Amino acid sequence: MATVAPSAWQTEPVPSDPRGWVDRAAEVAAVLSTDAAARDKAGATPYAEIQLLKDSGLVTLLGPVEHGGGGQHWPTAYRVVREVAKADGSIGQLLGYHYLWNWAARLVGTREQWELVEAEAARDRWFFGGAVNPRDNDVVVTEDGDDLVFTGRKSFSTGSKVSDVTVLEGVLEGTQTHVFAIVPSGSEGLTFHDDWDNIGQRLTESGTVTLDGVRTPWASAAGFVDRVFQPRVYNTLNVPTIQLVFVNLYLGIAAGALETAATYTRTRSRSWLHGGYDRAVDEPYVIDVYGDLTAKLWAAEALAEQVAQEGQKLHDDPDAVTERARGEFEVRVAAVKAVATDVALEVTSRIFEVTGARATAGAEGLDRFWRNVRTHTLHDPVAYKRREVGRLVLTGEIPEPTWYS
Structure with a gap:
């Protein structure tokens, strides 16, 4: 990106109401719009664009205020996605998916799990990706003591290389039980492939991911208590x-x-x-x-x-x-x-x-x-x-x- 984030973001507090967050999203869109067509044509990995979302605070929109988040609700998140997408559809998609994966801990996990995830995510301004293509059923989850091991592939992994953490999904071996877990995107065995080459949404990093024995503690399996899922x-x-x-x-x-x-x-x-x-x-x-x-x-x-x-x-x-x-x-x-x-x-x-x-x-x-x-x-x-x-x-x-x- 040829442009830089407004310096005011470094000195001003994050917005405190929905209007302020939409205005902040408009500022982000103004930065993105200056070279959106050129970046679309180049199709480069959007590291700078994701840093822009972090610098602006937009990634923390749904996070708890006490940990540096915006404390906002979903209607504001949707408006923010819409505003960013005006300038760059790819970055709007990445931000929208980030919000969903950030919220996934609350949707699926126990209170203890989602409070921990949301606090860390807001405090460290995590950017979320997801390897959860539901039409691919070839990720198998096996048990190894106190760990779960994910092995297989997913055709789409939006956010992949630009994410800090990735939501994984697979089926527990020998069952029909799906397991969700959040792991660092740099985890051993997690490989993102540069094979996203579609006519649109070219900067979403939505290519294939392979999981070669990606390990995570059983305790990170969202919504499981004593290794049994608690449905709602x-x-x-x-x-x-x-x-x-x-x-x-x-x-x-x-x-x-x-x-x-x-x-x-x-x-x-x-x-x-x-x-x-x-x-x-x-x-x-x-x-x-x-x-x-x-x-x-x-x-x-x-x-x-x-x-x-x-x-x-x-x-x-x-x-x-x-x-x-x-x-x-x-x-x-x-x-x-x-x-x-x-x-x-x-x-x-x-x-x-x-x-x-x-x-x-x-x-x-x-x-x-x-x-x-x-x-x-x-x-x-x-x-x-x-x-x-x-x-x-x-x-x-x-x-x-x-x-x-």
């Missing part, structure tokens, strides 16, 4: 929580695309020679497209914020979360996920209609917004999200908790 309905809230990260990632990328395109149209687009207008901003069809896309984006953002508030009520009282409440929330998340996917894909593709042929030049980098949205929205089929909504409407059925619902 709240454990299953990981899916709707990360799906809302996706929603805000898409909406942030779409907002960034629209803002970037509007600046281009105002300053560089030429009016059509047969249109009868001197400026592109005065052409009725250009005005109509911007109005149409903006209205759709605003509506999706409003729904996303409403659903985030609904989810926070569940986070506020984890032990009271029922299967019905969790299921109805998942359907609300599915609905906004479907809407956000459609809106983001439309915005990022249609901006070229109102910027013009010269805006397709590689140096402009406008294509990165569409490439990023198109890549990540393939994470899981949006048709199955709409199916969840339709079934609830027609039959009252809520989705069974799975890795994707």
